Amino acid sequence: MTDFHAAAATADTPIEPALPEGWELVVGLEVHVELDTATKLFCGCANQFGSEPNTNVCPTCLGLPGSLPVMNGRAVELAMILGRALGCTVNRSVMARKNYFYPDMPKDFQTTQYDQPTNVDGRIVLGDGFVVGIERAHIEEDTGKSTHIGGGGRINDALYSLVDYNRAGVPLVEIVSRPDVRTIEHAKAYVEELREILIATGVSDARMEEGSMRVDANVSVRPFGSGELRTRCEIKNINSVRSLGRAIEFEAQRHIDLWTSGDAPHQETRHWDEEGGRTRSGRSKEDADDYRYFQEPDLVPLEPTDETIAAIDAAMPPLPSVRRTALTDATGADPDTVGLLVARGQDGLALDAIAEGVDPDKVVTRLVNDLAVDDWSRVTAPALAALVRMESAGDLSATQAKQVLGDLAEKGGDPAAHAAERGFEAMDTDELETLVDRLIAEHPDEWSRFTAGDDGDRKKMQGFFTGQIMKATQGQADGKAVAQILGRKASG
Amino acid sequence: MSAGAIAAAVRSGQRTAVDVLDEHLARISARDEEIHAFNLVTADEARAQAEAVDAAVAAGDDPGPLAGVPLALKDNMCTRGIPTTCSSKILEGWRPPYDATVVNRLRDAGAVVVGKTNLDEFAMGSSTENSAFGPTRNPLDPTRVPGGSSGGSAASVAAGFAPLAIGSDTGGSIRQPAAFCGIVGMKPTYGAVSRYGLIAFASSLDQIGPFATDVADAALMFDVIAGHDPLDSTSIADFAPQATASLDRGVDGLRVGVVRELSGGEGSVEGLSPDVVARTGEAVEALAAAGATISEVSVPSSTLGLSAYYLVAPAEASSNLARYDGVRYGLRVDAPTTGEMNTASRTAGFGAEVKRRIMLGTYALSAGYYDAFYGKALKVRTMMMRDFAAVYEQVDVLITPTAPTTAFPLGERTTDPMAMYVNDVCTIPSNLTGHPAISVPFGTGDDGLPVGVQVLAPALDDGLTFQVGAVLEAAAGGAR
Numbered sequence: 001m002t003d004f005h006a007a008a009a010t011a012d013t014p015i016e017p018a019l020p021e022g023w024e025l026v027v028g029l030e031v032h033v034e035l036d037t038a039t040k041l042f043c044g045c046a047n048q049f050g051s052e053p054n055t056n057v058c059p060t061c062l063g064l065p066g067s068l069p070v071m072n073g074r075a076v077e078l079a080m081i082l083g084r085a086l087g088c089t090v091n092r093s094v095m096a097r098k099n100y101f102y103p104d105m106p107k108d109f110q111t112t113q114y115d116q117p118t119n120v121d122g123r124i125v126l127g128d129g130f131v132v133g134i135e136r137a138h139i140e141e142d143t144g145k146s147t148h149i150g151g152g153g154r155i156n157d158a159l160y161s162l163v164d165y166n167r168a169g170v171p172l173v174e175i176v177s178r179p180d181v182r183t184i185e186h187a188k189a190y191v192e193e194l195r196e197i198l199i200a201t202g203v204s205d206a207r208m209e210e211g212s213m214r215v216d217a218n219v220s221v222r223p224f225g226s227g228e229l230r231t232r233c234e235i236k237n238i239n240s241v242r243s244l245g246r247a248i249e250f251e252a253q254r255h256i257d258l259w260t261s262g263d264a265p266h267q268e269t270r271h272w273d274e275e276g277g278r279t280r281s282g283r284s285k286e287d288a289d290d291y292r293y294f295q296e297p298d299l300v301p302l303e304p305t306d307e308t309i310a311a312i313d314a315a316m317p318p319l320p321s322v323r324r325t326a327l328t329d330a331t332g333a334d335p336d337t338v339g340l341l342v343a344r345g346q347d348g349l350a351l352d353a354i355a356e357g358v359d360p361d362k363v364v365t366r367l368v369n370d371l372a373v374d375d376w377s378r379v380t381a382p383a384l385a386a387l388v389r390m391e392s393a394g395d396l397s398a399t400q401a402k403q404v405l406g407d408l409a410e411k412g413g414d415p416a417a418h419a420a421e422r423g424f425e426a427m428d429t430d431e432l433e434t435l436v437d438r439l440i441a442e443h444p445d446e447w448s449r450f451t452a453g454d455d456g457d458r459k460k461m462q463g464f465f466t467g468q469i470m471k472a473t474q475g476q477a478d479g480k481a482v483a484q485i486l487g488r489k490a491s492g
Numbered sequence: 493m494s495a496g497a498i499a500a501a502v503r504s505g506q507r508t509a510v511d512v513l514d515e516h517l518a519r520i521s522a523r524d525e526e527i528h529a530f531n532l533v534t535a536d537e538a539r540a541q542a543e544a545v546d547a548a549v550a551a552g553d554d555p556g557p558l559a560g561v562p563l564a565l566k567d568n569m570c571t572r573g574i575p576t577t578c579s580s581k582i583l584e585g586w587r588p589p590y591d592a593t594v595v596n597r598l599r600d601a602g603a604v605v606v607g608k609t610n611l612d613e614f615a616m617g618s619s620t621e622n623s624a625f626g627p628t629r630n631p632l633d634p635t636r637v638p639g640g641s642s643g644g645s646a647a648s649v650a651a652g653f654a655p656l657a658i659g660s661d662t663g664g665s666i667r668q669p670a671a672f673c674g675i676v677g678m679k680p681t682y683g684a685v686s687r688y689g690l691i692a693f694a695s696s697l698d699q700i701g702p703f704a705t706d707v708a709d710a711a712l713m714f715d716v717i718a719g720h721d722p723l724d725s726t727s728i729a730d731f732a733p734q735a736t737a738s739l740d741r742g743v744d745g746l747r748v749g750v751v752r753e754l755s756g757g758e759g760s761v762e763g764l765s766p767d768v769v770a771r772t773g774e775a776v777e778a779l780a781a782a783g784a785t786i787s788e789v790s791v792p793s794s795t796l797g798l799s800a801y802y803l804v805a806p807a808e809a810s811s812n813l814a815r816y817d818g819v820r821y822g823l824r825v826d827a828p829t830t831g832e833m834n835t836a837s838r839t840a841g842f843g844a845e846v847k848r849r850i851m852l853g854t855y856a857l858s859a860g861y862y863d864a865f866y867g868k869a870l871k872v873r874t875m876m877m878r879d880f881a882a883v884y885e886q887v888d889v890l891i892t893p894t895a896p897t898t899a900f901p902l903g904e905r906t907t908d909p910m911a912m913y914v915n916d917v918c919t920i921p922s923n924l925t926g927h928p929a930i931s932v933p934f935g936t937g938d939d940g941l942p943v944g945v946q947v948l949a950p951a952l953d954d955g956l957t958f959q960v961g962a963v964l965e966a967a968a969g970g971a972r
Contacts, residue, residue, distance in 0.1 A: 059590050063815050065583070065691040066570040066592060068724050097811050099857070101834055108814030155830060163819075292857035294866065297696035297808055299725050 042069030061169035063106030083119030112140035133178035352381030378412030502560030509560030556602035582841030592689020609644030639669030664919025671944020682926030686721030711735035738955035744783030749887035778967035810853030894944035
């Protein structure tokens with residue numbers, strides 16, 4: 001099987017307990033993502049967030065009597081792309097019905113996959129090499145969205161409820177991890193890594209705030225190193241990566257408190273209360289559902305051919321882990337910096353600029369510090385390379401380079417033109433020397449502190465002179481050149 | 493006048509579609525109060541359609557192979573803007589916003605829909621007595637049932653209300669009423685006719701098919717309604733209907749098998765009436781006389797069909813009928829909470845037989861029971877497919893009675909579900925295997941009521957059923 005990941009860490013990453021001494025966290029994650037298709041899973045209605053309620057609907061996604069589903073081929077393809085990106089085996093799969101009554105589910109069953117999912121047995125390698133196993137990634141349809149008005153805002157005490165079926169039938173993939181995660185940091189890193197994979201492969205826009213990526217966490221604890229799996233609780237309604245961390249932390253502590261007081265948590269679904277900073281019990285155990293799964297008779301099995309899988313593999317874009325390795329190799333930058341650039345998708349730009357022979361460090365510095373903007377699509381690799389070249393040659397100071405990069409992001413074009421337009425001209429060394437001489441003459445006390453003072457004084461005064469020069473030149477002077485001249489004059 | 497003859501007359505301008513329609517509407521007015529074949533007669537819409545057909549003819553266009561032919565539609569097929577009830581209170585007031593694919597195909601072929609016919613609620617039954625709107629009577633003897641669940645469609649053809657009708661067949665719901673009413677009814681290969689717009693009972697078994705007074709008319713309609721539909725994922729991709737072309741091929745040299753277990757032979761299912769068994773034997777002799785080679789064959793698993801069916805069909809139904817929850821359309825009985833409203837609406841909206849099957853199916857799929865019930869039924873189904881495939885290595889078609897008896901009196905079996913279920917013992921195997929089958933009238937029973945003989949063929953060989961059916965029909969006394 002083709003492996004799209006960078007080599008997985010071979011050494012076991014040491015597991016640091018994030019919990020009180022003696023306890024170990026066990027987390028499995030279930031992530032639902034909306035597939036980035038034009039239409040819904042079983043009909044031609046638009047798969048679109050934010051439309052007027054109940055405008056993207058038809059007999060099929062409303063589950064009207066007599067309607068039938070027709071599988072969206074693009075959704076299946078995206079699900080398989082994700083499966084391969086997660087290193088899964090892509091199998092012959094069948095759709096199944098999950099039967100339960102809920103008003104926002106038009107057919108009162110959800111068409112999903114049960115015992116024969118599309119993707120099984122994959123993994124995600126986190127930035128530090130930690131491996132989280134993927135049990136399955138299966139295709140299913142989304143439900144409508146209920147808004148409960150009045151009462152406590154829940155279905156059982158609301159005055160009335162409104163249902164928007166625009167979301168009903170939107171294609172989802174549910175990615176179920178194995179209970180491999182042991183720390184909150186890894187739980188968060190898992191979700192972030194998955195999100196980057198989804199974006200890199202074009203499978204989903206993975207926006208947690210719009211609900212196109214929804215994370216549920218199965219949390220349990222155990223005495224450190226015991227290896228057992230204790231009662232878990234499923235935490236829903238987690239709206240951000242930050243909340244995920246808070247929710248796991250709260251829930252784990254709740255479990256520890258229960259266990260240490262001689263009690264025990266019971267298996268249930270709990271909801272994260274963002275404002276209260278706590279999880280709350282959802283439906284009670286007595287309501288435990290029997291979903292009566294059976295094969296969906298209105299759809300035929302999905303049977304990918306070897307050719308289909310081969311074509312998906314051939315077209316697979318480089319995944320974030322591979323891209324991080326490439327950027328690290330090319331720049332030697334630290335993992336956080338590399339992670340940030342890959343997450344922003346600026347790694348390609350960096351590598352292309354570096355390929356033009358300019359200083360990798362400067363490329364990375366410019367991007368990390370000065371291109372933290374949403375839209376940087378106008379910045380081309382040759383322009384970035386030219387910019388860095390000008391900076392390296394001393395034609396632009398760091399401050400000026402930052403401004404020119406801002407111009408490139410906003411307007412595109414060529415850095416030399418933007419620099420000229422802003423009146424940025426390289427100061428020649430003679431001019432700078434003259435200026436330094438003048439400033440030394442004007443500030444004899446400071447100069448003597450620079451030449452004769454201790455290290456602290458020297459540093460402070462270098463800052464003073466550099467500041468004066470920048471002021472006098474309106475930032476056009478090259479800081480490095482100034483330091484050089486000052487040093488030479490002090491020693492000479 | 494046959495559907496073929498009407499279409500020929502209308503296409504050639506000898507008769508107008510409106511004239512044909514008026515004649516049939518008059519018959520409906522005269523007798524449907526007694527028979528109750530229709531839940532709704534759509535006279536106005538039918539007139540508009542008939543006028544459109546006549547206008548096309550006047551303009552020199554061809555309105556299609558069913559030009560001006562009145563057609564009765566089982567009331568579980570969606571018709572845009574026209575109430576579609578499944579003969580259930582739960583769908584009260586619902587008007588579909590779309591037409592079923594068959595409805596579109598029939599209209600495009602020039603047929604004129606005269607009304608929506610009565611059925612056992614959600615097609616669950618064998619007598620049309622399970623309708624929330626009252627039973628349909630057999631036009632040949634109004635004290636008897638017309639069969640079911642497509643009893644209204646069968647009765648409308650038998651009573652001359654329409655030369656053609658559409659039914660759906662999940663376990664015999666076209667063939668058994670055709671037999672009871674002395675007409676032709678055919679269940680196509682699963683996937684030959686689109687189910688889009690057919691309100692589901694049991695999705696893996698449901699097929700739409702024709703009712704007609706003779707085999708040629710049934711073939712004519714089959715060729716119109718069969719064929720691929722992208723809206724139905726189980727629709728066969730490249731199905732080319734050849735029914736009419738198959739009619740005159742005869743049976744010379746054809747290998748005909750008599751299924752021992754379904755024809756009163758050794759190890760046969762019980763309850764087959766001797767007169768029905770006798771007529772079936774005469775039908776086999778007629779085929780032999782026409783040149784067919786006859787042999788007795790065994791399909792041991794066919795006797796398990798009834799048991800498997802009454803797990804598979806209710807299981808699917810329990811899921812298919814979940815959507816009638818009072819939330820979006822149809823009957824709603826208000827109650828304090830959503831769950832209570834669901835329960836109250838379903839309690840008031842569904843009849844006893846529907847509730848019985850929902851409960852059966854829910855049970856069969858439940859955790860801890862799935863393997864013993866639904867799972868086992870699926871295995872029987874697989875076994876039957878294998879057994880029939882083996883038999884079709886030896887023979888080309890199979891012959892059985894359609895139903896164990898002739899039409900029984902109204903009320904006779906309503907209190908005994910098992911006695912009612914046994915009606916389908918000969919028809920169910922074709923639904924479980926997905927194979928085509930036709931019921932053709934062949935003589936009468938001791939009570940003077942018609943007997944139907946069934947011809948079964950392998951999947952995709954729908955043409956064969958018409959081919960053999962035409963020979964049986966000729967032997968039974970010629971097409972009407």
